Amino acid sequence: MADLDESNLRRYLDEAVSAAHEAGNLMLECFARNDAHTSVEEKASNADLVTKYDRQVEELVLTRLRACAPDFGVVAEETASKEELTDAPTWVVDPIDGTTNFIHRQAECCVLIGLAVRKRAVLGVCFIPKMDELYTAIKGHGAFCNGRRIASSGCKDLTKAMVNLHFPSYSRGPKVLERILGVNHDLLAHPVRAIRSGGSAGVDMMHVARGRLDAYFEVGIYPWDVCAGQIIVEEAGGVCLDTMGGKFDLSSRRVMVASSSELASQLAVHLRRRCYDTLDAENYQCSKEEADLKRRKT
Amino acid sequence: MADLDESNLRRYLDEAVSAAHEAGNLMLECFARNDAHTSVEEKASNADLVTKYDRQVEELVLTRLRACAPDFGVVAEETASKEELTDAPTWVVDPIDGTTNFIHRQAECCVLIGLAVRKRAVLGVCFIPKMDELYTAIKGHGAFCNGRRIASSGCKDLTKAMVNLHFPSYSRGPKVLERILGVNHDLLAHPVRAIRSGGSAGVDMMHVARGRLDAYFEVGIYPWDVCAGQIIVEEAGGKFWVNQPGQLSFEIQFNRGDRVRDLRTVIEKVTGIPPEAQELRANGEMVDKEGQFLEAMDLSDIWVMDDRDDSPERGEWNPDPEEAGSRFHLPRIGTYIFSAILTIFWVTQVAGVNPYGNWPEGPRLDWSQVPEDLRPGNTPIQRPQALTVEPEQEKKMIEQRNKLPAA
Known part of the structure; x- marks a missing residue:
């Protein structure tokens, strides 16, 4: 090799x-x-x-x-x-x-x-x-x-952050929608500065790397959506994590990128609260303890 | 002023x-x-x-x-x-x-x-x-x-639309959030093709005018956010394809307020067919109202034919005959079945094998069982007339028979 x-x-x-x-x-x-x-x-x-x-x-x-x-x-x-x-x-x-x-x-x-x-x-x-x-x-x-x-924005405060989220196209069952709209609600009420929705994982991650966006997360992505983005964001000074706040895994179908680890941890609090870790409607009923357990495992 | x-x-x-x-x-x-x-x-x-x-x-x-x-x-x-x-x-x-x-x-x-x-x-x-x-x-x-x-996309189906919404920055009380997220939920569940959020009313309206987005809505905007956008979106008009039998289709852009007669002038420029010789069909229907507004018409299937042309292909205005035939059309299917039954009936009748040929009297005669002189083409022979017996005479005859000594 x-x-x-x-x-x-x-x-x-x-x-x-x-x-x-x-x-x-x-x-x-x-x-x-x-x-x-x-x-x-x-x-x-x-x-x-x-x-x-x-x-x-x-x-x-x-x-x-x-x-x-x-x-x-x-x-x-x-x-x-x-x-x-x-x-x-x-x-x-x-x-x-x-x-x-x-x-x-x-x-x-x-x-x-x-x-x-x-x-x-x-x-x-x-x-x-x-x-x-x-x-x-x-x-x-x-x-x-x-x-x-290029360098990411370095924003450390969720109330000053522009966050990008993604409305799923793969699956739109009632439980999936409840979860993503729940996260959406919590972020608006936090309040974050602005919420955007771009529709391309790659471009959104480039915006984070460039400092035009402060955070982006998505569940249901595939390795090819994030592999290039991960290294570009990390080299630009941002962080790339699991949506639950754990270590990032290319094939886990979850990603959260942020301009700083402080911002990522604030965002992860909201995502964990809504158990935003899968688009699988069957797997929805995970309690807070289970979510914490999962987080520790990863 | x-x-x-x-x-x-x-x-x-x-x-x-x-x-x-x-x-x-x-x-x-x-x-x-x-x-x-x-x-x-x-x-x-x-x-x-x-x-x-x-x-x-x-x-x-x-x-x-x-x-x-x-x-x-x-x-x-x-x-x-x-x-x-x-x-x-x-x-x-x-x-x-x-x-x-x-x-x-x-x-x-x-x-x-x-x-x-x-x-x-x-x-x-x-x-x-x-x-x-x-x-x-x-x-x-x-x-x-x-x-x-520029022209807007002309998309007519919400399930194929890319919709832009805006998360408010002015006010984020619980009821405001409930309402915008409720709309968001309903759109996702409809389902629309995609939801985007751009964050600038002006740019989003330009995207709609340009056809990159299909719809955008917002509550809480001010006149300065929308005044320029309104006129640009309204003036952006639309576009559609014009088809010709046996020739390449071409795209036409139109304004609000353009009428059928304006369309005919444009078609003349492209194809050279003078307006009075243009046979214009929209979804199979002949277009004859010259003053009709284009924006009020369904422009998904427009065909133009040259009236001066008498070749057999001229009538083929339908873009895809296979697709039109595959549609389930109950009256048409009924007609097919009925005429098929009639044909079968007639053919078997001629061949003489139709068991229902004599309906409603009953099955056709089996000629082998009929005496030869009664079959078609033969002269019937004279047969003795049946005796007609009056009821009273019949009674007498029965009485006489009963009186006879046993054999």
Whole structure:
């Protein structure tokens, strides 16, 4: 297996960046053609969408990544979503994060390419073609946007924070809604400064890394939604945790990023109170003690 | 008071646009300096913020507007928020809409300049400096983004819509929260396709006008938040596809107030078919009311055919015959079944194997059981007539028989 020292990582980063640029150009072409909405298919529900461009972009990105590192594993949204994330070096790719935004021609959609080793991200690339912003990070070497060092806002006070939340598209059962709207209510009443909802995990995490948002959390995400974002946020000085406040796990389907650990712990209080750890309606009735127990385990 | 005809409005629009550009440049400078958060003040609550830049931008914009139209009223967020909106022409200005986003260096903040006459917007300018998008509209002349016509998405189905809502910053009492979260819940459960929250009324309305969002609503806004947006959204009109048999479809944008006869002129420009030879069909129905407003029509399936064309393909206005046939249509299915039964009946009748051929009298005769001379084509032979016996005579005959000695 290839050694992952810094020079190697830089090489992989260059490859990932050029793959992301190529993918971004394909997305811009599609914006210009204005035909994304003609190839929309519904995945799990009529709010969970995929277009033919997702598959095209993924093929393009994976071909390049496989050529530069043939022995790495691949986990990707469209064609390799069933692959298990192992300890081996693995490319984690989301060809178009924020597909619904992409279909509606919103700027908030991006290409996400991450490299995970021992289930931790070590390299991340995020390209937002409509804003022409390229975010990159290598573990231990800082996060960059278009070549300039970025830093999170460092906000430590939830009442001064702009928080981004996500309304689930995967599942909208009554208990799921009760939980997310409960969190929404608690945050508004706290009061936080503002609540936003962007709709793309990747872009929202970039905003946290850049300091435009102070916190973001979501339940129901997949590794490819967060792998690149995790390392970019962490290298920008933010924190990436589980929604219950524990250590972050790429495959746990939970993420909370914040500009500081103080802010994360204040946010986690609200999330724990509403047991916001799963979208599984069956698993809803967990008491406060159980939630605490779960937190200690993780 | 200055007359507000079109040329005057264009002049005011040019002034408002250059004021908006200047204001946008100031905002970009501030983004570059990155010091907006150092001058934050709280207005009504700690979520309702204002910076020194709001005041600077407003002063800059109002100076220019007052110079070009000194007799107009002014309602603006920071310095003239108490002014009553009257029937007189009034500039309605929000120097930085989405101040919280501005402080957090988000792209979604804009300069809004509107002109209201009789409390209705007649002119609107919105400049989003970070996205470099300038939206303008004059009543009756369409809406533009950076000089190009824009159209809203035309989405008609809430389950396919992306809806933007706004979490209030002015007031967050328990009842207010209960109401907005109740709406939020109902929309998610409807289900709408997606819910977003952008945080700037102006930018969200531009997204609706541009077709990037399908709906937006908010309670608690002020005139300066919506005056420019109203006219831009209303003027944005819509767009739809026009299909032609055997040829490429083309997209058409229309304004509010455009009628069918306007559509025919546009079609003539694209296809070369003169208006009187255009056979226009909307969802299969012939369009014959020339004065009908396009916005009142269902524009999901528009076909145009050339009346001068007599080829057999001409009649194929239906886009997808398979799809139309697959629809479950009870009367049509009933007709099919009935005619199938009739056909079977007739065929078996001719073949002579129809067991119900003689209905209702009963099954057809088996000719082999009939005496040969009675079969069709033969002359029946003479048979003795049956004796007719009167009842009284019959009684006598029975009595006579009973008297006979036993054999």
